[in-house]
Amino acid sequence: MRIEAVRAIPGLSGFFFDDQRAIKAGATQRGFAYDGSPQTAGFERVREAGESLIVELELADGSVVTGDCAAVQYSGAGGRDPLFRAGEYRPVVEGSVADALRGRDATLFRENAETVEALDPATADSDRLHTAVRYGVSQALLNAAARARGRTPTDVLAAAYDTDPATAPVPVFGQSGDERRTNAEKMLIKEVPVLPHGLFNSVEKVGDDGAVLCEYLAWLADRADALGPEGYAPRFHVDVYGILGEVFGPPYDRTEVTAYFDSLREAAAPYPLQVEGPMDAGSRETQIAQMAELRDGLQSAGVAVDIVADEWCNTFEDVRAFVDRGAADVVQIKTPDLGGVQRSAEAVLYCDGTDTRAYLGGTCNETVTSARACAHVALATDAAQVLAKPGMGFDEGFMVVTNEMRRATRATDATGGSEVAQGPSGDSREARSTGSGDDD
Known part of the structure; x- marks a missing residue:
């Protein structure tokens, strides 16, 4: 099954971006916000609303799977990538990322994910795409492979890395x-x-x-x-x-x-x-x-x-x-x-x-x-x-x-070995086991 289209939609994340350097330097919390000046590049305030970028992959059968580009609360600290702005990276996902993925076989999760990992960001600031972009697109690719194979994402990953997955929830x-x-x-x-x-x-x-x-x-x-x-x-x-x-x-x-x-x-x-x-x-x-x-x-x-x-x-x-x-x-x-x-x-x-x-x-x-x-x-x-x-x-x-x-x-x-493939919105469908599904 082929990837036909790639879209991106700015969204929200589950918490906030905080300037860790400013907080450690003594920025004081007043209510839920912080008083003080930001000290990490990209921050306009010590605490800012978190952002995400929703990635949609449309497959050849018309189904759509998603992944969310998101970054850590303390972005830009401890050697991490800079503050993630969804609007800034939407053109990247709908441009170079989409160009690289359009027409590819959706079942080949690991190969597709590594293709994105290696993309040139076309910026002098880094030699790779922002971690948040790679993170969100790879989630969509994982869900695409699961949908195309009729397997769970766990099975797709286990096949790609030849692992024996846990049979009970991890702590x-x-x-x-x-x-x-x-x-x-x-x-x-x-x-x-x-x-x-x-x-x-x-x-x-x-x-x-x-x-x-x-x-x-x-x-x-x-x-x-x-x-x-x-x-x-x-x-x-x-x-x-x-x-x-x-x-x-x-x-x-x-x-x-x-x-x-x-x-x-x-x-x-x-x-x-x-x-x-x-x-x-x-x-x-x-x-x-x-x-x-x-x-x-x-x-x-x-x-x-x-x-x-x-x-x-x-x-x-x-x-x-x-x-x-x-x-x-x-x-x-x-x-x-x-x-x-x-x-x-x-x-x-x-x-x-x-x-x-x-x-x-x-x-x-x-x-x-x-x-x-x-x-x-x-x-x-x-x-x-x-x-x-x-x-x-x-x-x-x-x-x-x-x-x-x-x-x-x-x-x-x-x-008993057949899987229920989980869609990103929580829907499921019965699916027949399709073998090992190794993608490399």
Whole structure:
């Protein structure tokens, strides 16, 4: 089945774009907005409405599938691509991207996605298309291949990468936003496997000496005991956005630091703990060195706290560098930052056989369409955990990702090998199994 037309429509995303550099420099929150001047190129205010670009592919049978171009909340920070403006990139999708895809066989997902990945953006600012463009177009291509083959997107990815997909939903990681107590209690009642993220993105939220974070984890452990049903064993995961680096500073293997992490472990006990983005070193090489230093220090001190790479771990090449150097127990695969969803799949699979686990993440600033696509990536690669998204309200994102994985795994069980191909709007149709469907 051929791709006949490519269209793009400016849309909304599930949250906002925030100037992380300005927030770390002291921009103050007033209500939902921030006072202060932006410090990252492209921002007109510290907090701006999130944008997406809806990509439509029309296939030869007249059906239309979609993908959503979206970028992370903290665009332009930590080595990421600049702020994404949908209007600026609409002509790119309807121009060079459309020219490259029109007439191609829709069943060839991996080949088509790599074609987009390699396109010249025709700008001096970068040697590749903006990550958000590659991300959204690849989602549409994945849905197109699933539609054309009569398979789930999970099956398309599993065939492309010769994987055995997960047969049950991957553990979902809920993010609380600033409502870190109310939303955490919601997560505990709903038995979320990994929680609560916490959004500890300032010294004030962590505490001048880190004590506020420690107190929060003790509270969370108490509430887990009170609200969680018997047998519920969640994993705690907090994101500190590099703030612990501001509180303590290097070197990170010294006793003061490892003792603090041990206090976090004790507060969270008996629940396992992982801490994301402990420092932001300003460059990839320094970040890797400092993360490895902290990890080695924790292991030498016998402190059972896992550390998660986020800052400066954006592209596939970044993920590979962190894994190869043993700089993290977990790496976040930040899906919009890798470009096409096939690159996220490759990054997760790169962790196989190492002592680093893959967390298929992303951002609250995505869309339902991109979240559903990522659920299939998580299943196809059997990631260690997957982010609940979009939005910061928790419930909605948890529902979207969980339900998509349950649909996908149930489709295979119910049909004994035949699949139910899911359209981007949530519709489904019975489809006959078409074999392995390898596309390369």
